[in-house]
Amino acid sequence: MLEVSGLSKRFGGLQAVRDVALKVPPGSITALIGPNGAGKTTTFAMIAGFIRPDSGRVVLDGHDIAGRRPDQIAEAGMVRTFQITQPFAGLTVLENIRLGAFLRSADTSAATAAARAVGLRLGLGPFLDRPAAALTVAGRKRLEVARALATAPRMLLLDEVMAGLNPTEIQEIVAMIRAIRDGGVTVLLIEHIMQAVAALADDVYVLAEGALIAHGPPRAIAHDDRVIEAYLGRGAAAKLGAHA
Amino acid sequence: MAEIYAAALINGLLIGGVYALVALGLTLIYGVLHIVNFAHGSLLMVAMFAAWLMAEKAGVHPYAALPVVALAMFALGWLLYRYVIGRVSRGEDRAILLATLGVAVVLDNVFLTLFGGDTRQIESDLTFAVIEAGPLLLSVPKVIAFAVSLLLAGALWAFMALTDTGRAIRAVAKEPEGARLMGIRPERIFALAYGIGIGCLGAAGCLLLPSFFVSPHVGNVFVLVAFTIVVLGGMGSFPGAVVGGLLIGVTESLGGLWLGESLGPIGISLVFIAVLLFRPTGLFGAAR
Amino acid sequence: MKAPLIVVGLVLALGPFALTSQSLVNFAMLTVVSAFLGQCWNIAGGFGGLTSFGHTIFFGTGAYTAAILQTRWGLNPWLALPAALVTGSLVGAAIGAAAFRAGLRGSYFALVTLAFAEVFRVLSNSLDFTRGGLGINIPLGMGAGNFQFADRRSTYAVALAFLVLATAAAAWLKRARFGARLAALRENEDAAAALGVNLVRTKTIALALSGGLTALGGVLYAQTYLYVDPAISFGVERSVEMLLVAMIGGAGTVWGPILGAIVLHIIADVSRSWIDTPGFAPMLYGVVLLVIIGLLPRGIIGIWERWRA
Ligand SMILES: Nc1ncnc2c1ncn2[C@@H]1O[C@H](COP(=O)(O)OP(=O)(O)OP(=O)(O)O)[C@@H](O)[C@H]1O
Numbered sequence: 001m002l003e004v005s006g007l008s009k010r011f012g013g014l015q016a017v018r019d020v021a022l023k024v025p026p027g028s029i030t031a032l033i034g035p036n037g038a039g040k041t042t043t044f045a046m047i048a049g050f051i052r053p054d055s056g057r058v059v060l061d062g063h064d065i066a067g068r069r070p071d072q073i074a075e076a077g078m079v080r081t082f083q084i085t086q087p088f089a090g091l092t093v094l095e096n097i098r099l100g101a102f103l104r105s106a107d108t109s110a111a112t113a114a115a116r117a118v119g120l121r122l123g124l125g126p127f128l129d130r131p132a133a134a135l136t137v138a139g140r141k142r143l144e145v146a147r148a149l150a151t152a153p154r155m156l157l158l159d160e161v162m163a164g165l166n167p168t169e170i171q172e173i174v175a176m177i178r179a180i181r182d183g184g185v186t187v188l189l190i191e192h193i194m195q196a197v198a199a200l201a202d203d204v205y206v207l208a209e210g211a212l213i214a215h216g217p218p219r220a221i222a223h224d225d226r227v228i229e230a231y232l233g234r235g236a237a238a239k240l241g242a243h244a
Numbered sequence: 245m246a247e248i249y250a251a252a253l254i255n256g257l258l259i260g261g262v263y264a265l266v267a268l269g270l271t272l273i274y275g276v277l278h279i280v281n282f283a284h285g286s287l288l289m290v291a292m293f294a295a296w297l298m299a300e301k302a303g304v305h306p307y308a309a310l311p312v313v314a315l316a317m318f319a320l321g322w323l324l325y326r327y328v329i330g331r332v333s334r335g336e337d338r339a340i341l342l343a344t345l346g347v348a349v350v351l352d353n354v355f356l357t358l359f360g361g362d363t364r365q366i367e368s369d370l371t372f373a374v375i376e377a378g379p380l381l382l383s384v385p386k387v388i389a390f391a392v393s394l395l396l397a398g399a400l401w402a403f404m405a406l407t408d409t410g411r412a413i414r415a416v417a418k419e420p421e422g423a424r425l426m427g428i429r430p431e432r433i434f435a436l437a438y439g440i441g442i443g444c445l446g447a448a449g450c451l452l453l454p455s456f457f458v459s460p461h462v463g464n465v466f467v468l469v470a471f472t473i474v475v476l477g478g479m480g481s482f483p484g485a486v487v488g489g490l491l492i493g494v495t496e497s498l499g500g501l502w503l504g505e506s507l508g509p510i511g512i513s514l515v516f517i518a519v520l521l522f523r524p525t526g527l528f529g530a531a532r
Numbered sequence: 533m534k535a536p537l538i539v540v541g542l543v544l545a546l547g548p549f550a551l552t553s554q555s556l557v558n559f560a561m562l563t564v565v566s567a568f569l570g571q572c573w574n575i576a577g578g579f580g581g582l583t584s585f586g587h588t589i590f591f592g593t594g595a596y597t598a599a600i601l602q603t604r605w606g607l608n609p610w611l612a613l614p615a616a617l618v619t620g621s622l623v624g625a626a627i628g629a630a631a632f633r634a635g636l637r638g639s640y641f642a643l644v645t646l647a648f649a650e651v652f653r654v655l656s657n658s659l660d661f662t663r664g665g666l667g668i669n670i671p672l673g674m675g676a677g678n679f680q681f682a683d684r685r686s687t688y689a690v691a692l693a694f695l696v697l698a699t700a701a702a703a704w705l706k707r708a709r710f711g712a713r714l715a716a717l718r719e720n721e722d723a724a725a726a727l728g729v730n731l732v733r734t735k736t737i738a739l740a741l742s743g744g745l746t747a748l749g750g751v752l753y754a755q756t757y758l759y760v761d762p763a764i765s766f767g768v769e770r771s772v773e774m775l776l777v778a779m780i781g782g783a784g785t786v787w788g789p790i791l792g793a794i795v796l797h798i799i800a801d802v803s804r805s806w807i808d809t810p811g812f813a814p815m816l817y818g819v820v821l822l823v824i825i826g827l828l829p830r831g832i833i834g835i836w837e838r839w840r841a
């Protein structure tokens with residue numbers, strides 16, 4: 001479905017992303033994890049056309065899309081969400097979602113109906129006619145997903161849609177993502193919450209300081225020394241091992 | 245032929261000095277408050293009227309009135325920010341832009357109501373005085389305006405670089421929240437910076453008056469010029485404002501020479517559009 | 533609730549046809565023209581957040597289109613309407629494409645439109661094609677076939693038709709996908725792009741639409757006063773008035789500009805009976821603008837919305 005190779009980006013003196021390669025098979029849930037500042041969001045932004053990569057290829061369904069505009073990529077069926085939520089603050093929740101639905105239908109009543117259905121499915125029903133600015137953090141995260149989903153994507157890029165949610169909300173959103181995948185949408189997600197990653201992902205890539213350091217099924221990743229060190233600091237793996 | 249060009253060049257540089265001072269106020273306001281002060285031209289008009297009134301009603305020469313007018317304009321700017329622009333706009337970009345537009349509309353029309361639309365000038369011994377420099381004749385008020393403007397620009401730079409207040413202003417410009425943690429109150433600094441920017445206009449008004457006319461619409465003449473300079477020099481850049489001012493002064497004067505009286509002014513607008521479209525960071529601005 | 537409003541609206545709109553006082557009809561005509569121009573600004577500036585400070589570019593383009601079409605090419609002035617629609621939208625598309633491609637927004641867009649207006653003013657002031665600073669006189673030839681009306685009520689009828697057209701465009705924006713995309717860009721450009729909205733194309737079309745409609749107002753001006761010149765066409769005052777009407781009434785709403793125009797023209801008329809100098813009414817406009825931005829950011833129509841909520 002999605003194949004990325006040699007992706008790099010430098011911000012001034014900082015190599016934010018270095019030679020990243022990943023493969024997301026169709027119908028899968030793939031996770032991209034890593035400590036803060038690892039370059040995950042930057043990788044997403046490059047895949048979705050928001051940041052022009054210094055080098056590298058982004059191939060969606062066999063077409064190289066690197067250098068295309070975000071709206072073209074959305075049109076092609078791949079839509080991202082924003083870690084820092086970006087609601088259309090002055091519009092209602094329904095209008096927010098409907099903008100996504102308008103990508104596939106020019107008809108206002110059809111788009112409204114589609115948006116309402118998506119909103120209800122994601123538990124935004126009671127808020128549909130309220131201004132998006134009035135939503136809580138959890139509500140905004142859902143709105144991000146709802147808008148993206150309303151575009152009827154074939155591939156979703158979810159950037160930390162669980163951050164800031166309580167355990168019940170996380171369970172709900174995990175179920176929701178699974179349902180989205182079962183509906184035929186391929187998912188690439190960035191997440192810090194390891195239980196969620198373990199519950200959802202078929203495959204995990206680990207990024208640290210801009211470079212991939214590990215790749216494999218969630219179970220293997222959780223015991224990978226390099227990953228433990230990346231998260232907890234140098235020597236941590238050895239110490240953990242000594243205690244065990 | 246060469247003399248005509250030399251004269252145009254020198255004239256452009258001389259007027260450019262005052263432009264630089266006008267633009268310095270604008271760039272300071274942009275650099276610190278990140279607002280596009282659309283009322284800048286109108287406030288310059290107010291300063292020029294103040295200088296004109298001092299000369300006409302009290303017989304004070306604009307140069308003697310300069311400190312008073314500059315101080316009064318500082319106070320006006322401070323009050324405007326504190327009680328109108330800062331209040332009304334709640335920090336929203338569009339609201340700030342429209343608030344400064346509203347201030348411009350009010351000021352222009354207050355003066356139109358009070359003084360009518362006529363253009364006014366003062367006549368003093370200096371108005372037509374010239375210095376002979378080789379084959380060139382330099383207008384004395386323009387030479388004085390140029391020299392004093394650059395002097396004031398230097399003084400402003402020193403103030404910003406060397407005093408505690410200047411450092412506080414720069415700290416707020418960079419990181420309003422960080423400055424707050426250091427015990428600086430950004431809102432105060434904003435009003436102060438706005439006041440200083442408008443104070444520059446007080447000085448510029450006094451320097452312009454002996455060689456320029458004033459009318460309620462004179463702000464329109466300057467507003468685009470000032471923005472062109474600031475954009476050309478890089479929004480927020482001090483050296484940019486000075487170099488930009490001189491460049492625009494010369495552009496205007498050579499534009500008039502080449503394109504004629506009526507088509508000449510197009511040069512500035514075209515420079516402005518070209519910079520915005522092709523190099524929005526200007527000559528000295530950092531990439532944003 | 534709706535029915536009484538419709539009745540009031542119809543009475544206000546159709547009342548002037550029953551008036552015999554030319555000065556009252558004139559007042560109604562000027563108000564409707566203002567409302568129309570404000571509505572045109574609103575299409576770009578309100579719905580799309582494209583705060584233009586130079587909208588008179590399109591008005592002037594329309595006025596010169598009408599004048600040049602007749603005096604140079606001897607065409608019937610009614611043809612100026614479709615022609616102005618074309619020239620106005622082309623100018624809008626050109627400026628829009630250049631500005632939005634360069635990523636200009638907010639204050640920078642406002643400034644670049646102001647500069648373009650100045651370019652148009654200087655050009656029309658110095659080209660022979662536009663007869664420079666002399667302006668263009670349109671030869672007198674009263675008659676409906678010649679788009680010159682002795683009775684102001686006919687002018688009013690045309691203005692009203694324009695206002696209905698522009699308001700229909702605004703109502704369409706409120707409903708349709710294009711308007712939703714425009715509003716989304718106004719609220720958050722990144723989010724809109726992520727959901728498939730083409731920024732340059734959407735904003736450019738909006739400016740072209742607004743420009744084409746605004747140009748119609750220029751044609752009506754030329755046919756009413758039979759004279760156009762650079763200051764009338766491209767002076768900053770008209771740009772500001774268009775913006776004021778929309779902002780004061782309620783930018784981004786369908787009825788705001790109409791309300792704004794009525795309020796401003798009442799202020800102008802009343803204030804003229806107090807102090808009759810050229811600057812007094814515009815000064816009050818400026819004060820009203822400041823009050824509105826400070827207290828009612830959604831415009832006068834915001835009072836109504838608040839009351840209904
Ligand atoms: N536009 C930018 N300009 C300069 N530096 C940037 C920019 N965007 C990101 N960075 C830097 O690049 C690095 C990677 O940032 P990125 O947001 O991709 O990390 P992340 O893995 O998503 O982190 P987090 O888990 O905190 O969201 C960080 O050091 C960040 O400060």
Ligand SMILES: [Mg+2]
Binds near residue numbers: 040083
């Ligand atoms: Mg991130």
